[in-house]
Amino acid sequence: EIVLTQSPGTLSLSPGERATLSCRASQSVSNNYLAWYQQKPGQAPRLLIYDASSRATGIPNRFSGSGSGTDFTLTISRLEPEDFAVYFCQQYGSSPPWTFGQGAKVEIK
Amino acid sequence: QVQLMESGGGVVQQGGSLRLSCAASGFSFSTYGMHWVRQAPGKGLEWVAIIRYDGTNIYYTDSVKGRFTISRDNSKNTLYLQMHSLRAEDTALYYCAKDQGWAYYFDLWGQGTQVTVSS
Numbered sequence: 001e002i003v004l005t006q007s008p009g010t011l012s013l014s015p016g017e018r019a020t021l022s023c024r025a026s027q028s029v030s031n032n033y034l035a036w037y038q039q040k041p042g043q044a045p046r047l048l049i050y051d052a053s054s055r056a057t058g059i060p061n062r063f064s065g066s067g068s069g070t071d072f073t074l075t076i077s078r079l080e081p082e083d084f085a086v087y088f089c090q091q092y093g094s095s096p097p098w099t100f101g102q103g104a105k106v107e108i109k
Numbered sequence: 110q111v112q113l114m115e116s117g118g119g120v121v122q123q124g125g126s127l128r129l130s131c132a133a134s135g136f137s138f139s140t141y142g143m144h145w146v147r148q149a150p151g152k153g154l155e156w157v158a159i160i161r162y163d164g165t166n167i168y169y170t171d172s173v174k175g176r177f178t179i180s181r182d183n184s185k186n187t188l189y190l191q192m193h194s195l196r197a198e199d200t201a202l203y204y205c206a207k208d209q210g211w212a213y214y215f216d217l218w219g220q221g222t223q224v225t226v227s228s
């Protein structure tokens with residue numbers, strides 16, 4: 001089972017600032033099959049990025065994903081008020097179980 | 110409208126059973142793999158089970174093997190999760206989620222149904 005570790009656990013930033021979230025895998029993620037989700041309180045997760053760097057339908061271009069192998073990054077170029085939320089990474093490159101990171105919270109400073 | 114809607118959650122005693130349902134609409138349900146993903150209170154996401162579009166290739170996370178059964182009825186556009194021998198650690202919000210068909214990320218989620226296992 002691939003373990004995903006996200007850092008930092010909490011990121012305190014102001015609107016307009018850049019957010020950089022890390023997701024590190026315990027072993028290489030095949031084909032860079034890594035996704036990012038956003039979850040707001042009381043809501044289901046929403047797909048942001050798949051295949052490490054492809055934006056899902058309707059996702060603003062201020063969200064970008066990068067990385068390969070064991071190290072992946074989600075970048076929000078300029079934080080909007082609606083971007084303050086919890087973000088999860090998920091790998092789907094291995095046989096099941098497909099695993100998620102523990103989550104990273106982006107909070108208003 | 111493209112959506113998934115779960116139902117069937119509730120409070121059950123330890124050792125009890127529960128059956129969750131997930132009604133799909135707005136897309137071709139019978140052509141996509143479907144999953145259950147759960148989230149314990151204040152915790153992260155945990156993948157639970159998958160069933161392929163045609164009802165084959167079923168897999169479970171180790172902690173629910175032998176206790177949970179995933180199934181689907183493509184004629185009713187509905188996904189199920191039958192849960193037996195429930196434990197306190199099964200307490201969570203259970204989401205159904207659709208995969209992309211050729212890759213196992215989740216591009217559509219329901220709003221979840223709460224399962225609480227009491228002792």
